[in-house]
Amino acid sequence: MKKANMIILTVISVLALIVWFSCNPFNQDKISNNTSLNVFDETDAVKASTTLHVTPNGSSSAGGTSFSDAINLTTALSRVVAGDTILMQSGTYPIAYSSGNKNTITMSKSGSSGNTIRMEGSGGQAVIDFQFPTNAWVQDSYGLYVTGSYWYFKNITVTRAGYQGAYVTGGNNTFDTCRFNSNRNTGLEINKGGNNTLVLNCQSNNNFDLKNNGEMADGYGPKQTQGTGNRFIGCSATGNSDDGYDCFDSDKVVTFENCSALNSGSPAGNGQGFKLGGNNKVARHTLLNCTSSNNKVNGYDSNSNPGPIVLTNCGGSGNGHDLFHGDGLVIQ
Numbered sequence: 050m051k052k053a054n055m056i057i058l059t060v061i062s063v064l065a066l067i068v069w070f071s072c073n074p075f076n077q078d079k080i081s082n083n084t085s086l087n088v089f090d091e092t093d094a095v096k097a098s099t100t101l102h103v104t105p106n107g108s109s110s111a112g113g114t115s116f117s118d119a120i121n122l123t124t125a126l127s128r129v130v131a132g133d134t135i136l137m138q139s140g141t142y143p144i145a146y147s148s149g150n151k152n153t154i155t156m157s158k159s160g161s162s163g164n165t166i167r168m169e170g171s172g173g174q175a176v177i178d179f180q181f182p183t184n185a186w187v188q189d190s191y192g193l194y195v196t197g198s199y200w201y202f203k204n205i206t207v208t209r210a211g212y213q214g215a216y217v218t219g220g221n222n223t224f225d226t227c228r229f230n231s232n233r234n235t236g237l238e239i240n241k242g243g244n245n246t247l248v249l250n251c252q253s254n255n256n257f258d259l260k261n262n263g264e265m266a267d268g269y270g271p272k273q274t275q276g277t278g279n280r281f282i283g284c285s286a287t288g289n290s291d292d293g294y295d296c297f298d299s300d301k302v303v304t305f306e307n308c309s310a311l312n313s314g315s316p317a318g319n320g321q322g323f324k325l326g327g328n329n330k331v332a333r334h335t336l337l338n339c340t341s342s343n344n345k346v347n348g349y350d351s352n353s354n355p356g357p358i359v360l361t362n363c364g365g366s367g368n369g370h371d372l373f374h375g376d377g378l379v380i381q
Contacts, residue, residue: 098132101125103175105140122154122177131160131199139173139204146180151190151211159219160199170204174228179210186233186259191216195243202227207236213270214256217243220276229253233260235270236289244276250283256290262317263290267324268310270295271303280304287311291318293344296334297327297352305336310365313344320345320369326354326377334358341365341372351375 107119113128116138120128125135144152154177160166169175179192190211193202198219206228207214214232215224218241228251229236236253239246253268268286271279272295279301285308286293293310296303305323314320322341325334332354341348342365349365349372351358356377363380365372373380 098134099130100134100136101128102136102138104138105142126154126156129158129166131158131166132164134167134169137168137170137175137205139170139175141176141178144177144179146182148185149187151187152179153191153194155194155196156200156219157196159197162199162221165199165201165223166197167201167203168205169202170206174204174206176206176208178208179232181209181211181233184259185211187211188260190233192232195219195222198222201225206230207232209233213238214253216240217246220244220246223247223249224251225249227251229268230255232256232266234258234265235267235291235295236286237268238270238272239275239279240270240272241274242276243271243279245278246271246280248279248281248284251281252284253286253289255288258290258318263315264317264319266290266318267292267295268313269293270297271301272297272299272327275299275301275303277301280306281308282306283308285309285311286313286322288315289313289318290315292321292324293341294322295324296332296354297324298330299327300330300332302332303334305334305339307338308336309340309342310344310348311340311342314346314369318345320347321350321352322348322365322368324350324352325358326350326352326356326375329353329355331355332358336360336363339363341368343367345369347374348372349374349378351377353377 101113104119107121109124113120192207192210193215195217203225210232212234214229214236256266258266268289293313310322322344348368357379361381
């Protein structure tokens with residue numbers, strides 16, 4: 050009898066162990082194979098985002114799910130939210146021009162850190178043509194007016210805007226391999242609090258200020274009331290009617306790395322390759338591996354900025370006056 054009882058107890062114990070082990074929350078194999086766990090990670094975030102496909106002839110009623118189901122740019126901008134991508138087929142996107150009127154595109158929406166809004170040309174540059182005639186301009190008729198934050202622009206060309214090609218007042222925006230050509234004022238200006246802007250491998254060429262016979266149109270203008278953290282890496286400014294890069298009247302530090310300024314100042318522009326100050330504001334800019342050549346006046350000008358402005362391995366040739374001009378420059 051005792052032997053039978055021991056057998057029964059043993060069986061019960063074994064069964065209890067099996068049940069306990071199968072339910073044990075510390076069983077890692079069980080957890081790793083549990084498909085009911087709902088963990089939201091970065092991969093899920095990527096899957097949750099939307100790519101809106103845009104072509105020059107896209108429809109406002111299409112789905113935007115592919116280039117064969119493409120929407121137009123206006124519709125894409127109305128639909129896009131943080132984390133989405135506006136993917137633009139390479140080609141020209143004409144913006145309707147009407148004499149005396151602005152035709153600005155305003156980017157007022159914002160992404161967030163790690164969840165940007167992307168606007169990207171696919172297979173080449175997507176050219177946004179604002180169609181201002183060569184003898185026409187309108188005050189503050191910006192091409193792209195970027196008041197929002199965390200936008201990432203890539204392979205986008207802005208041309209023939211009625212004033213600045215792009216005017217940036219938001220924060221943490223990136224321009225990657227973009228072009229700003231033949232606009233009626235500065236190609237890309239950062240002002241009124243615009244901060245932490247990364248301008249990477251961009252070109253700004255042949256921008257001309259009709260209002261002042263060339264005196265205001267720079268390639269790039271991080272200036273006046275800009276915010277902190279604006280950087281230019283691998284950029285070029287060629288043939289702009291005022292300066293290549295203009296940091297006028299700002300005490301905020303701007304970084305330039307591997308940038309070039311060529312042929313600035315025609316006919317009535319100031320003609321500095323890198324204008325690095327104004328109104329005696331102190332801004333300790335840094336320049337690394339930059340080139341400034343064949344500008345109307347100086348290659349690098351502190352322009353009353355007492356600095357120090359540190360230039361490391363920077364050079365150039367063929368400027369109308371000096372390569373380096375101003376007491377605030379520290380040449381290394």
